[in-house]
Amino acid sequence: MLYASGTLSAWFRIRLYNLAMVETASGEPREALLDLARSAGHEVSETQLARWHRAGLLPSPRQRPLGRGHGTQSVYPPGTGLQLLALCRLQAKNRRLQQAAWQLWWEGYSVPTELGRAFLIEAARQWDTTTRLLRGDAARGLSTLALSLLAKTATMRLTGLPVAQSRKRVGTDRFQEFARVMLETAVGIFDGYRTPEEAHVVEQALGLARSRKDRLTGADAWLSGNTGPVLEELSQLLLQHPLSDVLSGVTDEDLEAARTDLCEFVRSIDSVGFLLEHVFGRDAFGLSLLCRSLNGMKPQPQALLLLAWVLFRRHGSAELREGMESYLEAAPEAQEMLGTVRMLEQARQELPAFAEILAPNQIREALRYPHRMEYLNWRIRETRERHLEEVGAFFERHPEFRAGADTSSSKGESRPTSQP
Secondary structure: OOOOHHHHHHHHHHHHHHHHHEEEEEEEEHHHHHHHHHOOOOOOOOHHHHHHOOOOOOOOEEEOOOOOOOOOEEOOOHHHHHHHHHHHHHHHOOOOOOHHHHHHOOHHHHHHHHHHHHHHHHHHHHHHHHHHHHHHOOOOEEEEHHEEEEHHOOOOOOOHHHHHHHHHHOHHHHHHHHHHHHHHHHHHOOOOOOHHHHHHHHHHOOHHOOOOOOOOOOOOOOOOOOOOHHHHHHHHHHHOOOOOOOOOOOHHHHHHHHHHHHHHHHHHHHHHHHHHHHHOOOOOHOOOOHHHHOOOOHHHHHHHHHHHHHHHHOOOOOHHHHHHHHHHHHHHHHHHHHHHHHHHHHHHHHOOOOHHOHHHHHHHHHHOOOHHHHHHHHHHHHHHHOOHHHHHHHHHHHHHHHHHHHOOOOOOOOOOOOOO
């Protein structure tokens, strides 16, 4: 793999920093943190460092005496350097401190959960205010403001947003139907599709066209039945439980656990989506748009997604909660699968003997048909035995792949009785 010189030097700086921190495991001196930020291209002053830790964006330091007549030294907890680099990265994007605090908390850095909670409360307040403006009375459904916005959806600029992709999928003439369903769901008044064609438009806009068709061996399509009842349940939950009330009674520990679960869910969806798109092509299994929506979310959508996650876990139907649990249980396997796919792709590029064997079309067929999987596994084992030296050199170059490699012996393995 080739690296740009700037990226490579930054990589070495962080690795050297990690090695240096082994020797100072009791803490990181203020001077070392300032030097680290400077070496990464960020100018941070002592005053700014102090302001950040007082705001909760960095852990607070302790004062270490330097001996008689030499004063004291500010020493920050281990790991502060990496958090400082993350904070500098966020500040370089001109984010406010409140957004930076949220992003650090979201990414699992040492930030008081009360800062994350404050951001969630503000996001919930804005959501509830907006939905009240968009929701009319029971007889009218959507408000005049909402209807005015809907009338503009066909022509308004949506560059770079997931909804822009949705409009391309269904066309400007049908996009207003999709937008209306999404608005009605969000404000709590969706009570089912008006026509079967409307259900089709929504699924097309959400990129779910292949979700009813694509299958892995031994499994049914992941989407079946009518999506209307699902949207109805989500809509009723949002109506009955304003987001401003969602965090009531939720402890910091529960909130941190919910964040961890949600981030794990996002990573697993991303892993599965990457794998399926790599092997089966764009929009495979109807997950592409979801993956692109979850990837690179900004702070506000992240906060709203976490609030919805807490809401669904606390008040959703048993079926909804069981579905969420099943995805969480599958998350570790999804990460392992992603690592395996990346390993195989790297091996295909670097080991000529495996170029044809590990081609996406070969893996695609193996995932669809058990006998093709059996045959592919045999070919991998047989080729590995004939190229042990090259395979060994590959894992020397890529030790990160060792844990996921199949190092089982090929003894006793025979060729499948019939080739596909």
